[in-house]
Amino acid sequence: MINETLVELSRWQFAVTALFHFLFVPLTLGLTWILFIMESVYVMTGREIYRDMTKFWGKLFGINFAIGVATGLTMEFEFGTNWSYYSHYVGDVFGAPLAIEGLMAFFLESTFVGMFFLGWDRLSKRQHLMGTLLMALGTNFSALWILIANGWMQNPIGSEFNYLTMRMELVSFSEIIFNPVAQVKFIHTVAAGYVAGAMFVLSISSYYLLKGRDVAFAKRSFSVAAGFGLAAIFSVILLGDESGYEVGEVQRVKLAAIEAEYHTEPAPAAFTLVGLPDDEAMETHYAVKIPYALGIIATRSLDEEVIGLRDLQSEHEPRIRNGMIAYEYLVKLRNGEETPENLAKFDETKHDLGYGLLLKRYTDNVVDATEAQIQMAVKDSTPPVAPVFWAFRLMVASGFIMLLLFCLAFYFNARRVIEEKRWLLKAIFLALPLPWIAIETGWFVAEFGRQPWAISEVLPTFMSTSNLAVSDVLFSLVAFIVVYSILFVIEMYLMIKFARLGPSALHTGRYHFEQAPASTSGLRSQNS
Amino acid sequence: MFDYETLKLIWWCLIGFLFIGFAITDGMDMGVGGLLPFVAKKDDESRVVINTVGAHWDGNQVWFITAGASLFAAWPLVYATAFSGFYFAMMLTLFSLFLRPLAFDYRSKIESLKWRTNWDKALFVGSMVPPLVFGVAFGNLLQGVSFGFDELMRVTYTGSFFALFTPFTLLAGVVSVAMMLMHGSTWLVMRTDADVAKRSANIGRVVAVILALCFALAGVMVWQSIDGYLVVSTIDTMGQAQPTMKEVTTGAGAWLTNYNASPLLWLVPAIGLLAPLLVAFLLGLKNKSTSVKVTAFVGSSVSIMSIILTAGIAMFPFVMPSSSQPNHSLLMWDTVSSEGTLGLMFIVVAVFIPVIIGYTLWCYKKMWRTVTIAEIEQNKHSAY
Numbered sequence: 001m002i003n004e005t006l007v008e009l010s011r012w013q014f015a016v017t018a019l020f021h022f023l024f025v026p027l028t029l030g031l032t033w034i035l036f037i038m039e040s041v042y043v044m045t046g047r048e049i050y051r052d053m054t055k056f057w058g059k060l061f062g063i064n065f066a067i068g069v070a071t072g073l074t075m076e077f078e079f080g081t082n083w084s085y086y087s088h089y090v091g092d093v094f095g096a097p098l099a100i101e102g103l104m105a106f107f108l109e110s111t112f113v114g115m116f117f118l119g120w121d122r123l124s125k126r127q128h129l130m131g132t133l134l135m136a137l138g139t140n141f142s143a144l145w146i147l148i149a150n151g152w153m154q155n156p157i158g159s160e161f162n163y164l165t166m167r168m169e170l171v172s173f174s175e176i177i178f179n180p181v182a183q184v185k186f187i188h189t190v191a192a193g194y195v196a197g198a199m200f201v202l203s204i205s206s207y208y209l210l211k212g213r214d215v216a217f218a219k220r221s222f223s224v225a226a227g228f229g230l231a232a233i234f235s236v237i238l239l240g241d242e243s244g245y246e247v248g249e250v251q252r253v254k255l256a257a258i259e260a261e262y263h264t265e266p267a268p269a270a271f272t273l274v275g276l277p278d279d280e281a282m283e284t285h286y287a288v289k290i291p292y293a294l295g296i297i298a299t300r301s302l303d304e305e306v307i308g309l310r311d312l313q314s315e316h317e318p319r320i321r322n323g324m325i326a327y328e329y330l331v332k333l334r335n336g337e338e339t340p341e342n343l344a345k346f347d348e349t350k351h352d353l354g355y356g357l358l359l360k361r362y363t364d365n366v367v368d369a370t371e372a373q374i375q376m377a378v379k380d381s382t383p384p385v386a387p388v389f390w391a392f393r394l395m396v397a398s399g400f401i402m403l404l405l406f407c408l409a410f411y412f413n414a415r416r417v418i419e420e421k422r423w424l425l426k427a428i429f430l431a432l433p434l435p436w437i438a439i440e441t442g443w444f445v446a447e448f449g450r451q452p453w454a455i456s457e458v459l460p461t462f463m464s465t466s467n468l469a470v471s472d473v474l475f476s477l478v479a480f481i482v483v484y485s486i487l488f489v490i491e492m493y494l495m496i497k498f499a500r501l502g503p504s505a506l507h508t509g510r511y512h513f514e515q516a517p518a519s520t521s522g523l524r525s526q527n528s
Numbered sequence: 529m530f531d532y533e534t535l536k537l538i539w540w541c542l543i544g545f546l547f548i549g550f551a552i553t554d555g556m557d558m559g560v561g562g563l564l565p566f567v568a569k570k571d572d573e574s575r576v577v578i579n580t581v582g583a584h585w586d587g588n589q590v591w592f593i594t595a596g597a598s599l600f601a602a603w604p605l606v607y608a609t610a611f612s613g614f615y616f617a618m619m620l621t622l623f624s625l626f627l628r629p630l631a632f633d634y635r636s637k638i639e640s641l642k643w644r645t646n647w648d649k650a651l652f653v654g655s656m657v658p659p660l661v662f663g664v665a666f667g668n669l670l671q672g673v674s675f676g677f678d679e680l681m682r683v684t685y686t687g688s689f690f691a692l693f694t695p696f697t698l699l700a701g702v703v704s705v706a707m708m709l710m711h712g713s714t715w716l717v718m719r720t721d722a723d724v725a726k727r728s729a730n731i732g733r734v735v736a737v738i739l740a741l742c743f744a745l746a747g748v749m750v751w752q753s754i755d756g757y758l759v760v761s762t763i764d765t766m767g768q769a770q771p772t773m774k775e776v777t778t779g780a781g782a783w784l785t786n787y788n789a790s791p792l793l794w795l796v797p798a799i800g801l802l803a804p805l806l807v808a809f810l811l812g813l814k815n816k817s818t819s820v821k822v823t824a825f826v827g828s829s830v831s832i833m834s835i836i837l838t839a840g841i842a843m844f845p846f847v848m849p850s851s852s853q854p855n856h857s858l859l860m861w862d863t864v865s866s867e868g869t870l871g872l873m874f875i876v877v878a879v880f881i882p883v884i885i886g887y888t889l890w891c892y893k894k895m896w897r898t899v900t901i902a903e904i905e906q907n908k909h910s911a912y
Contacts, residue, residue, distance in 0.1 A: 066633035069586060070626040076593050079600065080611030081618050085682050087611075091604025092865045096873055099601040102594035103880040110590045111888055114583030114895075120910070122894050134887075162866070165769045166681040167604070169866040334679060466612035467684045476619050483623060487630065494637060507909040 002361050002462050009473040010082050010465045013480060017074045018447075019440055020484050024068035026439050029143060029190055030197015030232070031061040032136035035116075036129075037224055043129045052510070053221055054132075055120075056503045057201060060495060062117055067491045069110070071484070076102075082473065086454050086464035092169045093159045093176065094149055101145035109138025143190050151182025154446070155248030156455050161350055163333045168458060181248055184239070185446075191235035192442065195402060196435035198229025202409060203432040204499050206425040209418070213512040217503050222418065226409040233403050250456035253381075254449035256309045257388040259294055260284040264308040268295020274393065277385040282310055309382050316355065316381040320374055323356025325349045327366040354458040355381070361462055383451040391441040391448070398438035405431055533765040535870040539602045540844070540860040542877055546598055548836050550591035551707065552829045553888075557581040557588055559712020561628065561655025562705070564648055567716060567727040574648055575636060575904045575911060580719040582912040583895045585632055587888055589625075601873050605683075605771060605863040606847055613675050613685035614665055617692060621661045627654035636912050656705060663704025666839060667697030670783065671754060672851030677772055686852055696754055699746050706739035707832050710807060714825040717811065721898050729811040736808035736828075740801055743835055747797060750842065756782025757849040763861050771862040776854035783842040793841055800834035803827050 035054050042050035076098070079087045087095075115123060115131040123131065152158075158175030159168045176182075202225040208218035256262075260277040261269065262284065271293030275284040298306050326349035332342050358380055359366045362373040369377070405428055412418045418425070450456065454464040498505050504513035530538065560581050568574040581588075599607040611618050627650040635647035671694065674687040713732025717725050750756070761775035787793050810816070810824040843849070848858040864870060897903075904911055 062633050063637075066629040069589075069629040073593065073625050074622055076596055077611055077618060077622060080596075080607045081615055082612070084608035084612035087600065087604055087608035088681055088683070091600050091607060092869050095597065095599075095601030095604055095607070095865070096869055096876075099594065099597040099873060100876055102590060102597045103876060103884065106590045106593055107587060107880075107884045107888075111584075111587035111884075111891055113586055115891055118579075118583040118910075118912070119891075119894065121907075122897075127894075162768070165866070170868045170872070173868075173872055331679075466608075466615070467682060468612065468615060472615055476615075479619065479623065483626065487626065490630065490634065494634060498637075 001364055003470065004462075005470050006468065006473060007462045007465055009470060009477055010468075011461065013082060013473060013477045014078060015447075016477065016484070017071065017078060017480055019443060020488075021068065021071040021075055022439065022443055023436060024064050024071065025143075026189075026193035026196040026435065027064050027200055028061070028068050028139050029193025030195065030228075031057065031064070031200065032132070032139050032197075033194060034197050034201055034224060034228055035061060036132050036136045037228065038221075039129050039132050043125050049217060049220060052503055052506055052508060053217065053224075055506055056217075057221065058116060059498055059505060060200075060204075063491060063494050063498065065113060067487055070487065074480075082466050082468070083454070083464045084466035086459065088167060089459050089464070090156075090168045090455055092165075092167055093152060093156075096170065096173070097145045097149040097152075097176070101142050101149075105138050105140075105142035105145060107138070108134055109142060112138065140190055143193070144186050147186040147189055148177055148179065148182045150446075151179045151185050152176050153453075153455050154185075154250055154450060155179055155181040156458050161353060161458075163330055163346065163350075166334070168455070181251060187239045188236060188442075191232050191239065192435070192439050194232035195229060195236055196439060198225045198232055198406070199402065199428075199432060199435045201225035202229060202406075203429050206428045207499070208502055210422065210425050210429065214502050214504075215419070217511065219418070222409070223413055226406065226413045229402075230406045230410045233399070233406050237399055237403060248456060250450055250453055252307060253309070253312055253383070254388065254445070255298060256307060256312060257383050257385045257449055258392045258445060259298075259306070260287070260385050260389045261294070261306060261308045262310050262385075264305055264311045265295075267299070267305045268292045268302045269298075269306045270294060271297065275389075277389050279385055309385070313378050313382055317374070317378045319352045319355040320358060320377050320381070322349050322352040323354065324359065324367055324369060325356075326351075326353040327356040327359075331367075354453070354455075354460070357460050357463055358452065360460070380452050383449055388445055388449045391444045395438045395441040395445065398434045398441075401431065402434050402438070529871060530874075531766065532867045532870070535867060535874060536765065536861055536864050538874055539864060539870055540840075540847075542874070543595070543598060543602060544837065544840050546591065546595040548833050550588075550595050551832045551836060552711070553588035553591050554585070555659065555708045555832060556711050556715050557585040558655040558659055559708035559710070560715060561631075561651045561712075562659075562709050563712050563716065563728060563731060564655075565652055566731055567713075567724050569723070571641065571644060572901045572904050573724050574644070576720055576724055576899050576901060577716065578632065578635070578651075578912050579899050579904065580716060582632065584892065585628070587891070589628070598873070598877075602865055602870060603847065603858075603860075603863050604865060605681075605769065606858055609675055609683045609685070609858065610665075610673075610848060612683065613673055613687070614668075614692070615685075616689040617661050617665060621658045624654045624657035627651065632912055636908075655708075659704045659708045660701045663701035664692055664697045666704065667694070667700030668692055669848055670700070670750065670756075670839060670843065671696060672757065672778070672849040672854070672857075674852035675848075675850050676853035676856045681772075696746070696749050699742055699749070703739060703742045703746060703835065706735050706742060707835060709735045710739055710804060711825075711828045711832060713811065714807060714821070714828040717816065718821045718825055719897075719899055721900060729816070732824075733808045733811045736804040736811065736831075739831070740804040740808075743797075743800055743804070743838075747801075747838075750783050751781060753780070754783065755780055756785070756842070757846055757854060757857060758782045758785060759845070759859070763845070763859070765861050767862070769862050769864050769866075771858050772856050774855060774857075774859075774862070776849070776857050778851075778854060786841055786844055796834050796841060797838040800831060800838050803831035803834060807831065 035058055038050050039054040112131040112135040116135055119128055157179055158172040160171050162169045201221050205218040205222040208214050259272055260275055262282040270289035270291045273288045273290055275287035277284050294306055329342050329346035333346055356366050358377040359369045359373060363369050408424055412421050452460050454461045504511040564577050568577045631647040631651035635644055675683055675685045677683055710732055713728040716728035755778040758777050759774055760777050807824050807827045810820050813820055845859045845861055846857055847860050847863055850856045
C-alpha cells in the first residue's frame, strides 16, 4: 500500500530543493545576457567602464552561479534517489532531454564560465566575448531542455506505454521537442529569468543612484537593465500567459483551478479577480469577476468555453472505470496470459491506465475498488484550488507591478531625468524581491497545479516515490533544510557585501570607496 | 542504423566512457582538492593550487552530471535502483559536492585567514568524500546489492547503509581515492613549480604505489573471496528490457569468467597495475622534463581507465547484480531504454562529445601555464 507520509515527505523534499535551486537559476539566465550586452558594448566601443560593468556584475553573477551549480546537483540525482518508480516508469522518455541538457548546455555553460571569470588576461577581447556568449547560450539551452522535459510531464505526447517493460517508451522525439506546452513554458520561464536579471541590476543601480555613488557606472547599468527588462517583462506577460493551457488535460484542469472555476460558464467566461475557493462545496464564494476576460485570455476567442472543475471531474469518472479494466488486463498480460483477446482489450483501454492507478491509493488491486473509492479518486483527480488560485494571483500582481516599474524606469531613463525621480528609485529598490516572488509562485502554480499527477494522466505522484523508509526521507529533508539555509546565509552575506561595495570591489582605483582612502581603507583591505 | 543488440553494447561502452571521462577530468580536480592541505603550506600556495583548476573544475564536474543523466536516459533501471538503494551514500556525496562550487568561488573573495582555511577544509571534504563513496559503491556492485522488483517493477532495496561497508568495499574506496590523489598530483607537477610541485611529486609517488598494491589486493580478493555472478539461462540480447526473466548463479571466481574466456583481456588489469608504478617512477625522477611530467599525467589517466575497465570487464554483462534475488540482477542487455531512445541518444552523444572535447581542450590550451606565487600576487583581486 501507499505510505502517505512517505509521499508527503518526498514531495516536500522535491519542492524545497527545486524551489531553492530556482532562486538562483533565473538570475543566471538573465544576468548572462546582461553581461553579454555590457561586454559587447565594451568590445565595440573600447570604453573601460563597460568592461568594469561586465566584471562587477559578473562578480555578483559568480556568487549566485556557484550556489546554483551546487543546488543543481541535487536536481540531477533526486529523481533516482527519491522518485525511483518515476525514474523507471518514464526514464526512457524523460531521461533523454536531461542527458541532452548535460551534453548540449551544461558543458558549454560550465566550461565557458571558467573563461569568463579567469580568462580576461588570457583571451583576446573577441575570444572572451565569444566565451560570454557561449556561456549565455549554455544557460538558455539548459532551460530549453529542462522545460521540454517538464512540458512532457504536463502533456505527455510522443510516447506509449509498453506492458512488457512496464514503462512509457519514446515514440516520437520531435513531438516531444515541439510540444506546444514546452514551447510556451520555455519562453515564459526564460523571459521570467531575464526579468529577474534586469530587476537585480536595476535595483542595485538604483541604490547607487540614491546614494549618489559611482553615478556614471550606475546610470549605464540602469540603462541596460531598463531596456532589457522592459522587453523581458512584455514577453513574460504576453507570451507566457494562459494560452498554453489549452492543450493537454492537466493544463485544462490547472486553468480551471487557477480561475477557481468550478462551473463551466457560457463563453466567454468571466475572470475571477479575487474570491474564496471552497473545494468541499465546489463553489467560489464572494467572487469578484471581470466579464468576458477569462474567455478572451484563455481561449483567444469569444465562443470557446473554459471547462469548470465539476465537469472535468465528471469527465474523469468514466476514465477511472475504464482504467480499472486496463489494469485488469495489464495484470493478465504481465502474468503471461498474452492472448490476442487480452492484448486487444488492453490496447483499447490503456490510455486510461493512469486513471486506474489513481485507485492505488485506496486499494492495491485496483480492480476491486468500491463505488466510494472510485468517488474519492474522482475527487483526487483535480488539485486543491485555493493554493493554485492565490499563488497565481500573487504571481500576476508581481508581474504587473514590475511592468509598471520597468515602463517608468525606461521612460525617465530615456528622458535622462532618472536621478531626479528618487521616489521611483526607492520603489525599484524595494521591488527587488518581486521577480523571485513571481517565479516561485509560478513554479508552484505549474507543479502543484499538475497534481495528482507526476506525469499527466499517466502516473500519479503518490506512486512515483522510491521505496524508502519514512525516517530516511525525513532525515534527508531536515538535512537539506539545514544545509541549504547555511549556504543561503553565506551566499547572501557575500552578495550584500559586494553589492554594497559596488564597483570599488574591482580595485581599479576609479570608484567611490577608492577615492576617499581615509574613511574606507578598512573596506578596501578586507575585500578582493 | 544499428540493431538493438549493437546499441546495447554501444551504450555499455558509452556509459563506461562517460564514467572514465568523469574520473579523468573531475577526478583530477578532486585529487587537487584532496592534496590541497598537504601540498600548500600558506595562503599563496593554496591559491596556486586552486588556480591550476580554477577555470576548469566546473566543466569537469559536468562529466559527473552527464554520466548520471545518461544513466537515466540509457539505463533508467540502474539510475532508479542504484541511487535509491544507495540513498544515504548518494546524500553524503551530494552534500559534500555542494561544498566545492562555493569553496572555489567564495574562498578568495574575503581576505580573512579563517574564512579561507575553512573553505580549504570544505574543498578537501568535497573533493575526497565523493571518490570514496564512488569506490565503496563500485565495490558493492562487485559484491552484489540486495534489491528486487515486484510485479509492477517497483524496486525495493533491502540492505542498510552500514551494510555497504565491508573490507572489500572499503578497499575499493581506497583504490578510488588513491587514483584521484595520484591523478591530482601529476596535474600539480605539470602546472606548478617550487615547493608545491615538489610536495605533489613526493605524495604522488607514495599514493601511486599504494594504488598499485591495493588494486592487486582487490584483484586477489575478487579471485579468492568475492562471489561473482553468472547468467546460466540464455540471454535474448535483442529482447526488451525485462530484467526479471533470467537465471543467475553465484560462485567464487565467477568474475574471472570473461578474462579466462579471452586471455587477451588480462592486458587491461596488467596495465592497471603497471601504469601507477610507472607514474611513481616518473614522479621520483630528480629533474623532470616537460615530457616526463606529461607522461606521468597520461600514465595516470591510463591507470584510471584501466582500473575502471578491469572492474567493468569482470562484471560484463552485469551492471548491478542483486545479492538477494540474483535473477533480478541488472544486465546491460535487460536494464536498457527502448531501441528508439538508445538510438537517439547515441546520435546525440556522437555529435556532441567531439564538440565538447574540442572546446574543452581549447580552453585548457588557452589557460595553460605554470601557476606561480608571483602570478597570484599580481592578480590577487581577480584570481580564485
